[in-house]
Amino acid sequence: MTFTLRSAHSKGILLLILTTIIWGTSFPLLKHTLSSLSPGVILAARFSIAAVAVFPWLRKLDRPLIRDGVLLGCVYFAECACALIGLETISANRSAVIISLNVILVPLLAGLMGQRLSSKVLLAAAVAMLGIGVMSWEGGGLSQGDVLTIVCAVGIAVYILMLEAITPRHPTLPLVAVQLVTTALLGLFFSVSELAEAARAIGSQFSSLLYLGLVVTATPIWTQAIAQRWVAAHEAALLYTLEPVFAAVFSFWFLEEGFGIQGLIGAGLILAATAYSQRLR
Numbered sequence: 001m002t003f004t005l006r007s008a009h010s011k012g013i014l015l016l017i018l019t020t021i022i023w024g025t026s027f028p029l030l031k032h033t034l035s036s037l038s039p040g041v042i043l044a045a046r047f048s049i050a051a052v053a054v055f056p057w058l059r060k061l062d063r064p065l066i067r068d069g070v071l072l073g074c075v076y077f078a079e080c081a082c083a084l085i086g087l088e089t090i091s092a093n094r095s096a097v098i099i100s101l102n103v104i105l106v107p108l109l110a111g112l113m114g115q116r117l118s119s120k121v122l123l124a125a126a127v128a129m130l131g132i133g134v135m136s137w138e139g140g141g142l143s144q145g146d147v148l149t150i151v152c153a154v155g156i157a158v159y160i161l162m163l164e165a166i167t168p169r170h171p172t173l174p175l176v177a178v179q180l181v182t183t184a185l186l187g188l189f190f191s192v193s194e195l196a197e198a199a200r201a202i203g204s205q206f207s208s209l210l211y212l213g214l215v216v217t218a219t220p221i222w223t224q225a226i227a228q229r230w231v232a233a234h235e236a237a238l239l240y241t242l243e244p245v246f247a248a249v250f251s252f253w254f255l256e257e258g259f260g261i262q263g264l265i266g267a268g269l270i271l272a273a274t275a276y277s278q279r280l281r
Contacts, residue, residue, distance in 0.1 A: 012230035015223040016239040024246025026216040027092035028254040030084060033208050039084040040191030041198045042209070043077070044184070049213025050221075051184035054177040061174060068166045069178025075162065076221070077183040079155030081190075086148035091257050096247030097267045098149040104128050104273060105157035106237040113161075124273040131269030134262055157237070163224060164233040172225045179221060241275055 033042055087095050104125050132146070167175065188195075195202075202209065228236055244267070251257040 008230040012227035013239065015227040016231060016236055017242065019220045019223045019227070020240060020242040021246050022216055022220050023243045024096070025250050026212065027087070027096050027247040028251045028257070029208055029212065029216075031087055031092040031251075031255060033205055033212070034084070034088055036201045037198060037205060038191070038194055039081065039088065040187070041194050041202065042084060042212070043081060044187035044191040044195060045202055045209045046212040046217050047077070047180060047184040047187045049210060050218035051177075051180040053214055053218045054173065054180050054222075057173040057177040058181065059174070061178065065170045065174060066178055068170060069175050070182045072159065072162060072166060072175070073179035073182025074186070075155055075159045076179060077186045079152045079159060080183070082148045082152040082155065086145040086152065089143055089145035090149065092251040092255060093244070093248045093257050093267075094263065095145075095149050096244035096251075097270050098132065098146060099153050099156065100241055100244045100270060101128055101132075101150065101153040102156035102160065103237040103241050105154055106160055106233055109157050109161060110233070120276065124276050127276070128270050128273035131266045131273060134266035134269060156240075160228075160233050160237060163228050164236075167225050167229050172222065172229075176218075176222050176225055180218060183217075238275070241271060244271065 030042070037045075083095065083099060090098075108125060132142070132150075224236075231239075
């Protein structure tokens with residue numbers, strides 16, 4: 001029994017590492033796609049493609065599963081929307097580093113819900129805020145894009161904690177299917193006035209949107225739901241610190257983006273804080 005649990009835990013770890021690699025590829029691709037499509041159109045297209053892929057699992061649904069799936073879908077849509085709108089005005093690697101704050105926010109939010117909050121987490125939060133300040137100076141101060149990306153990090157932390165509580169209650173694929181249909185409907189609702197005008201641009205970017213829908217959206221939301229059956233929220237959050245590392249590599253590779261001295265110092269402080277907040281938990 002112990003061996004089985006350890007094996008499942010190891011599979012969960014590998015799934016989450018794969019998830020962070022996939023997410024890392026999304027930042028430069030989304031930044032590139034934003035040059036020809038609006039955030040609303042991208043959200044509608046990627047979520048619709050993802051929803052079509054999981055549509056066969058919209059069977060044997062019950063009221064609790066629909067309720068939990070819609071709730072998760074709304075949070076997921078909100079965090080993605082904030083990140084994408086923020087990405088219009090900040091670099092891909094900067095976005096990824098700020099989003100990594102969710103690692104610290106997970107235990108902070110858990111503390112607000114009554115779990116024990118260590119002084120280590122509070123220190124890490126202070127160091128991370130210092131890192132954001134230093135990194136912001138490089139761009140002339142905290143921008144609207146930075147603020148929206150911070151809101152996204154909060155949303156991700158909320159989603160991780162909700163996922164830990166909800167996934168044991170339901171079969172994975174139907175839960176994922178309800179989430180993605182919810183996000184697709186929200187995306188279509190908020191961009192319906194733009195879709196007709198953007199039809200030609202959608203066609204020219206269809207391969208990118210297909211990758212975003214199937215690989216970046218449908219696959220990670222499934223691997224997360226499976227992995228967090230076996231991996232605790234705080235441990236999952238630690239693995240997510242790999243995301244900005246992969247994002248920086250892919251952003252430099254595809255977009256030739258890099259940090260200046262202040263940006264490197266700020267990013268280093270944030271990443272050090274996220275790792276420290278999880279040490280010896």
